[in-house]
Amino acid sequence: MAVAPPGGGVDHGAVTSRPAPNATRGRALSRRSFLGGFAAGALAASGLAGCAIPKLPDLAGKDPFSLGVAAGEPGPDGFVLWTRLAPEPLWPDPAAPGGLTTGDIVLRYDIASDPGMRAIVRSGSAVAEAAYAHSVHLEVRGLAPGRTYWYRFTSGDAQSRIGRAWTAPPVGRPLGQLRFGFVSCANYEHGYFAAYRHLADQSPDLVLFLGDYIYEYVERDRPTVRRHSDDVEAATLPTYRNRYAQYRLDPDLQRLHAETPALITWDDHEVQDDYADRWSKTFDDPAVFLERRAAAYQAFYEHMPLRPSRSRPQGPALRLYDRFAYGDLVEFSMLDERQYRAREACARRPDAGGGHLEFDALCAERKDPSRSILGAAQEGWLFDGLGRSRAQWNVIAQGVLMAQLRQRVPIVGTVGHWTDAWDGYPASRDRFLAHVEASRVSNPVVVSGDIHSFWVNDLKRDFDDPGSPTVATEFVGTSISSIGPSYSQFMAWMPDNPHVRYFESRQRGYVFVELTPGHMTAHLRNLSDVRDPQAAVSTLRSYIVESGRPGAVPA
Numbered sequence: 001m002a003v004a005p006p007g008g009g010v011d012h013g014a015v016t017s018r019p020a021p022n023a024t025r026g027r028a029l030s031r032r033s034f035l036g037g038f039a040a041g042a043l044a045a046s047g048l049a050g051c052a053i054p055k056l057p058d059l060a061g062k063d064p065f066s067l068g069v070a071a072g073e074p075g076p077d078g079f080v081l082w083t084r085l086a087p088e089p090l091w092p093d094p095a096a097p098g099g100l101t102t103g104d105i106v107l108r109y110d111i112a113s114d115p116g117m118r119a120i121v122r123s124g125s126a127v128a129e130a131a132y133a134h135s136v137h138l139e140v141r142g143l144a145p146g147r148t149y150w151y152r153f154t155s156g157d158a159q160s161r162i163g164r165a166w167t168a169p170p171v172g173r174p175l176g177q178l179r180f181g182f183v184s185c186a187n188y189e190h191g192y193f194a195a196y197r198h199l200a201d202q203s204p205d206l207v208l209f210l211g212d213y214i215y216e217y218v219e220r221d222r223p224t225v226r227r228h229s230d231d232v233e234a235a236t237l238p239t240y241r242n243r244y245a246q247y248r249l250d251p252d253l254q255r256l257h258a259e260t261p262a263l264i265t266w267d268d269h270e271v272q273d274d275y276a277d278r279w280s281k282t283f284d285d286p287a288v289f290l291e292r293r294a295a296a297y298q299a300f301y302e303h304m305p306l307r308p309s310r311s312r313p314q315g316p317a318l319r320l321y322d323r324f325a326y327g328d329l330v331e332f333s334m335l336d337e338r339q340y341r342a343r344e345a346c347a348r349r350p351d352a353g354g355g356h357l358e359f360d361a362l363c364a365e366r367k368d369p370s371r372s373i374l375g376a377a378q379e380g381w382l383f384d385g386l387g388r389s390r391a392q393w394n395v396i397a398q399g400v401l402m403a404q405l406r407q408r409v410p411i412v413g414t415v416g417h418w419t420d421a422w423d424g425y426p427a428s429r430d431r432f433l434a435h436v437e438a439s440r441v442s443n444p445v446v447v448s449g450d451i452h453s454f455w456v457n458d459l460k461r462d463f464d465d466p467g468s469p470t471v472a473t474e475f476v477g478t479s480i481s482s483i484g485p486s487y488s489q490f491m492a493w494m495p496d497n498p499h500v501r502y503f504e505s506r507q508r509g510y511v512f513v514e515l516t517p518g519h520m521t522a523h524l525r526n527l528s529d530v531r532d533p534q535a536a537v538s539t540l541r542s543y544i545v546e547s548g549r550p551g552a553v554p555a
């Protein structure tokens with residue numbers, strides 16, 4: 001491949017090869033270079049002309065790359081690189097996100113074939129877009145397949161840390177192994193992110209984020225370890241932005257992103273607990289709630305290594321679901337089970353706007369075949385892709401528990417179902433598992449989050465028939481830090497759920513997966529103490545899925 005000298009510009013998507021005449025390329029991010037822009041911009045943007053002038057941030061000596069770097073969505077010829085300029089990452093003035101009020105800023109990027117950044121293979125300019133809080137989403141294409149690369153951003157005197165990314169082997173080409181972790185539910189207030197650090201220590205090829213990357217609410221009822229900085233529920237663009245910024249300031253999360261390319265989907269807390277499409281659990285006017293969703297989606301985009309060509313938000317819409325194939329070994333289907341889902345069944349009581357327990361005698365809507373957790377378009381896209389996949393393993397990565405969970409109410413004896421997980425959309429689940437069986441999808445494995453506990457499940461063609469075949473396997477990672485549900489209560493339900501092979505809600509951590517053509521081995525990794533930033537990690541259990549045999553067994 002052509003090797004561009006440092007400073008040589010190459011056009012790629014959002015990249016501009018030459019800075020615009022007045023761009024700030026090559027100028028240090030100092031107080032001086034921003035002062036003029038800040039005063040004018042702050043007044044204009046906040047409409048404060050004639051009122052009290054907000055205090056200017058002092059940017060002298062501040063690191064514009066305080067939020068680190070990230071790579072995502074690796075493909076055979078490239079990936080997306082991310083950073084966001086934020087010399088004052090938690091600056092409270094909405095008119096100055098990250099402390100900046102300037103227009104677009106042109107940065108330089110370098111990609112090298114060595115970790116010391118000596119053998120530069122690509123350099124050019126990338127735009128930190130003011131409209132997106134000075135975030136950069138650089139789509140890099142045209143690199144050699146199956147290689148590891150390192151990258152860095154530069155603005156004037158300031159340089160970002162060096163990140164690592166890789167390109168995949170071409171689709172269909174033999175690939176002997178892939179090692180990846182999957183993570184979910186990182187409530188900053190509930191503990192430290194030591195689990196992210198331990199995953200980074202294992203140097204996985206890939207990390208899958210399965211949702212609840214941030215939590216929008218502020219904990220008022222349960223013990224906390226550290227606090228959300230602004231002490232308000234995120235509900236607007238500035239408050240969502242600062243929430244992401246606070247999480248990204250965490251050294252363990254920042255390091256994981258710098259060292260590991262990511263595939264990312266979301267669950268509910270990136271917007272609001274248990275929301276469904278335009279329906280808020282607090283019964284907000286859907287038109288008003290969609291404005292909140294638009295702000296949340298924009299802040300999500302601003303902080304994630306997502307391709308602008310696919311995922312740039314359009315008002316309250318953001319296309320997130322996608323598939324990624326690595327050699328002949330695996331295809332990941334990343335699902336979005338929030339944006340298009342039907343409203344939770346029988347969401348009518350004041351205490352039952354989002355997820356709640358429903359009983360068949362009282363709620364026929366749950367089983368309505370027209371309801372979908374994915375929406376018709378995504379369901380069709382998923383079925384089509386799985387039907388055509390030639391990969392040995394097909395990983396379906398998504399937010400919420402797919403297996404049925406019969407929840408028997410003591411004394412009364414009736415069985416209920418939780419409406420926010422796939423149990424709230426049994427017809428949708430039925431269509432999915434019927435398709436997996438009928439189209440003979442090769443080694444389907446569902447990985448899930450949301451429920452703050454480890455699960456190893458057989459996904460049955462018919463959960464109500466004990467003799468029904470297992471058609472897929474489900475692993476649920478526990479939370480990175482979020483408080484888990486009651487162990488004794490869930491264990492009391494297990495006799496009604498024989499397809500659950502393992503359950504543990506008292507541990508925080510993640511799942512580390514070793515994938516080869518013959519086996520998928522999932523190591524359930526747990527922390528010694530989520531309240532200890534230096535917590536140790538160990539392997540609680542390991543489960544193995546043999547190719548051709550759905551259902552995991554102890555390794």
Ligand code: FE
Binds near residue numbers: 212450451482
């Ligand atoms: Fe969660």
Ligand code: CA
Binds near residue numbers: 269
């Ligand atoms: Ca959730």
